[in-house]
Amino acid sequence: MTSKLKIVSDANICDVSELFGRYGDVKCLSGRNIDRSHVIEADALLVRTITQVNRELLEHTSVRFVGSATSGIDHIDVPYLKTNNILLAHSPGSNANAVVQYDLSVFARLKPEWRTSTIGIIGCGKVGGRLHALLKKLNVKLRVYDPFLSKEQVAELTDLKEVLKSDIVCVHTPLTHSGEFPTANLLDEQKINTISPGTLLVNAGRGGVVDEAALIRRLDSKNDISVAFDVWDSEPLINLSLMSKINIATPHIAGYTFEAKKQASQMLLDALLLWQGRKSLSREIELKEKIIDLGQGDETLNDLILACYDVSRDDEALRHTMSDGNFGVGFDCIRNEYLFRHDFQYYSVRNSHRQLSELRALGFKSI
Secondary structure, rough: OOOEEEEEEOOHHHHHOOOOOOOOOEEEOOOOHHHHHHHHOOOOEEEEEOOOOOHHHHOOOOOOEEEEEOOOOOEEEEHHHHHHEEEEEEHHHHHHHHHHHEEEEHHHHHHOOHHHHHEEOOOOOHHHHHHHHHHHHOOOOEEEEEOOOOOOOOOEEEHHHHHHHHHHHHOOOOOOOOOOOOOOOOEOOHHHHOOOOOOOOEOOOOOEEOOOOHHHHHHOOOOOEEEEEEOOOOOOOOOHHHHHHHHEEEEOOOOOOOHHHHHHHHHHHHHHHOOOOOOOOOOOOOOOEEEEEEOOOOOOOHHHHHHHHHHHHHHHHHHHHHHOOOHHHHHEEEEEEOOOOOHHHHHEEEHHHHHHHHHHOOOEEOO
């Protein structure tokens, strides 16, 4: 009889005990507190972005599988894992709908006329690509920068200089420090200073892609652009000076929907079972839909978006927590205790005069 796997996991990975407990003994810990002593005898390690996975953590341990319930993997030393024959799995795209929902809620709050704006997308991968596809269905004018794509793949592809001339600029790149097109401080002082007055800058990609010190200097000298940040350098000890100057500040929760978290966990389980040579038991996420009744049906698309998710609530929660002096602890607390919202696909809209094509583009159902 094969012995059960020993699995160490971040306690805040959705359904981790229920899903993985069938296949191993799961020990759940705070992600920021996981250290080598916890994984010495572990076969598998499951993490989120808050755990740095590197030589310091894994050397002289028995870990042979690392799963990250995240799209990005800049917290993982991938070359070290490859060199030491440790399998890496993560969940790219699992939170794409959720992050797009976050973007749209920011638009609705800070740029209500976004339907007639030119929107620039920096990074057109899983999340940026989902945003691009949705906005294209709504006939929004787009500009895209992604050096890994071609015009044949994305017709709106252009250079970064042109994208930064857009009315709204959305950052959706991973954080990379090497290669032909590293993204660390991609938006440096020179590029930040080329952003036109009145522009809305949204960063729901990764902290470190936008030079925070340069952005503060731009806001101090001109204060002529709107800014929404969900990701930060040095999380959870975020830049309070920057937070105080921008319009919307949230604690890295753009991807926090119920559906996204469920999907991420299932993707890791599928990868672990494949690693073990076992058959996946993937399950559909079954939810009872919620009905939004709009009465006389005189709503705008912004009203619908904000009825499902109003980003200002998360902004208020972060500012309140930081004002109490909790800083890093408060940042993590909001994330760990976050009441997951739902993707648009969870909602059916009653009595809407909106065109069905608009509702379906966002994922709503109409009844």
